[in-house]
Amino acid sequence: MxxxxxxxxxxxxxxxxxxxxxxxxxxxxxxxxxxxxxxxxxxxxxxxxxxxxxxxxxxxxxxxxxxxxxxxxxxxxxxxxxxxxxxxxxxxxxxxxVCTIPEGRGIFANLSVRENLWLATGTGVSRAAIEEAAFGRFPILGDRRNQLAGSMSGGEQQMLALSRALATDxxxxxxxxxxxxxxxxxxxxxxxxxxxxxxxxxxxxxxxxxxxxxxxxxxxxxxxxxxxxxxxxxxxxxxxxxxxxxxxx
Structure with missing residues (x-):
């Protein structure tokens, strides 16, 4: 080339x-x-x-x-x-x-924002570090931290899916x-x-x-x-x- x-x-x-x-x-x-x-x-x-x-x-x-x-x-x-x-x-x-965000976002609707983020701790990253990164990138998620993910707007759900994905580095x-x-x-x-x-x-x-x-x-x-x-x-x-x-x- x-x-x-x-x-x-x-x-x-x-x-x-x-x-x-x-x-x-x-x-x-x-x-x-x-x-x-x-x-x-x-x-x-x-x-x-x-x-x-x-x-x-x-x-x-x-x-x-x-x-x-x-x-x-x-x-x-x-x-x-x-x-x-x-x-x-x-x-x-x-x-x-390699991390994937599938069509339809792939969040857990019946879990809170924080609980969805905590699922990424399997990578060895602490809850505190995951939350800090997610809420820093998308402050609206910090405001919704205790809200059920399924009750948020589509855009907020996509932000959550992306934040959880990024927690895996x-x-x-x-x-x-x-x-x-x-x-x-x-x-x-x-x-x-x-x-x-x-x-x-x-x-x-x-x-x-x-x-x-x-x-x-x-x-x-x-x-x-x-x-x-x-x-x-x-x-x-x-x-x-x-x-x-x-x-x-």
Missing amino acids: SETLAGALGVLPEELLAPPVLELVGVRASYGPIEVLHGVDLTVRAGQVVALLGPNGGGKSTTVKVACGLLPLTSGELRYGGRKVDGISAQDTARLG PAVLLLDELSMGLAPMIVSQMYDTVAQLVEEGISVLVAEQFARTVLPIADVAAVMLQGRVTAVGSPAEIDADLSTTYLGG
Whole structure:
């Protein structure tokens, strides 16, 4: 890859010498007899935000599930840091520093905000440290600390899910439809937070139906249709080719 192309894709030349933090190579995956990923190639390098774009049913969520070990691939390779990890479990991916916020947020509605955060103490971080980090990043969670998580707004629940994920000190963050059900102002706030996380050293793969909510912070964008990655390029290149019919405004 030339230095010009590397710059266009948000990659520094020296980063090309290091293996990607996350890589899918020719990945196929199925639900029962139905194959839903048909040879997916996708790369996330250190310090990047990679936006995986496409309509519902295109295979984005399945790709995230494969990447975090929730769904086994049927062929191809899943690699972390250049090492093949096919068949890895979701528990082991978490131990390796990969953290996922699934579609629908994945919080425990019948637990309080604090109790949801305390679930992250299994990583060895103290309750006090987890709360300090969460309430410092999202002060509204501090105000809601004793409130049942299920009674909060969608945006507050997403903040809680993100805070709990960050308590594990991940190297790679996988986000599935971060904007789902959120008001535009809250979506903008959440993606501002994601951009800050990348500055702190976290690499991010985000699957998103509404492309233009994530393109402003992305380094690389990939379009996924019918279980295949059909285009990869800089956000500007992908944005110029987007069809709002499929990917939303």
